Amino acid sequence: MKKVFVLIWSCLICFFSCKKQEVWNIKDYGALDDGKTINTLFIQKAIDDCAKKGGGTVLVDGATYISGTLLLKNNVNLKITEKTVLQGSINPNDYPVVDPFIDATGQFRGQCFIGAIDVDNVAISGKGTINGQGEMFTPANIKKTLSKLNVELIKPDLKGLIAEGGKYVNNNIRLSNRPFLVRMVRSKNVRLKDIHLRQPAAWTLHFFECDGFEVDGIDIHSHANQNNDAIDMDSSINGLVKNVTIDSGDDAICFKSTSPKPTSDIEVYNCNIKSEWGAIKFGTESMGDFKNITIKDCFIHDTKGGGIKILSVDGADINHVLIENIEMKDVEMPIFIRLGERGLTYRDAPKQPVGSINNVVIKNVNAQVSDASKLRLNPTTGFFFTGTQNHKIGRITFENIKVSLPGGGVEEDSKIKVPENETQYPEFTKLGATPAYGLYGRHIESLEMHDVSFSLRNVDKREEIILEDVNM
16 A cells, blocks of 8 residues: 555656646746846746747736847747736847848838747737837937947948848938837747737837738837837738737838738738828838738728828739728828839849739728818828829729718819829829829729719819729
């Protein structure tokens, strides 16, 4: 009987001692939630140990933890509990460069707060907050921080990053020292759930060349600095974005391609969006194709830029896009579609031939355009579509769309000649006002419209619809 008891006891000890560890608490590694300690090494060690043991949850629980760049590893879930804040350091030297590139504006990019490079099966979850303190990364504030800390700025090496023969906006390459908040690069099976993303110094959530990603129930507030895009899906495939709330100082949900690889097979639905530039946007960085993308059941409101912008200007073929069941309230221009010939290059990739826009269906849209006093382009237009003289937009279909407009156009506005500006930055404010208040369309192979109506809240002397070089 004694031998049996010893055997059972030994088995129990083995069971509990051999049980796989599932949670790595950063406090066990020395992390302090005092709002001042730089915890980068402690948190990164917890992440590394978690990955080495096969993965699990790295727990961030407490008050406020300060950290520099953290890189997730295979099979790691970074869980930030409710009321816990993971806050970015204000020292720019705490953000080493990872996977650098130069964007369309000529700004050097490559720093981030939370990153994942070439990994599989990673997640950020919990109802806590990731705050980038982006307001501290203006040039003036960076200078103050460096002086206060008595350190010199570590400058990155740009060698090999500038595309040979490439061109950038203003042809000016410059350092930004503004880390992205969350950046996932060439990673598979990435998931963000319920987290609050706050105040990045640049883009908020960036997927680059990722395969398989899901964003569900997150909340983004991004107004601390410049280029504060909310979600950028960049040359990434097989994605799902749902139940997201966004208040962004720049583009909100944006499909990009800063490489020749496509952005494709993505579904976006049930999102609440506020933006100061573009709520749903394709481009402007657009080397790789955009295809098989569905956006539905979204509410767009208080948006100073366009509600829906579909832009191919660097070579992208945009094909098989469905946008449906969209409510817009207080937006500047509901739909802007532009095929252009800008031809920027990124990541030393060769320049692409002019792209195309084809098989785009937009239906079940109810849009209220902002009052004239809030508009940058006045008088405005409901829909503005234009290809170029040598490259027409393909097949575009609109069904069941109602647009309320402020009006205000005078007789002189009906004589406006819209410039071509094929190589210019693709923004409707740069093309200027049009001679139509409802729809101005130009250089389109096939435009189909069913049950599309425009109503005016004030008198407008322009025509409702003007089509030039358009096949119906």
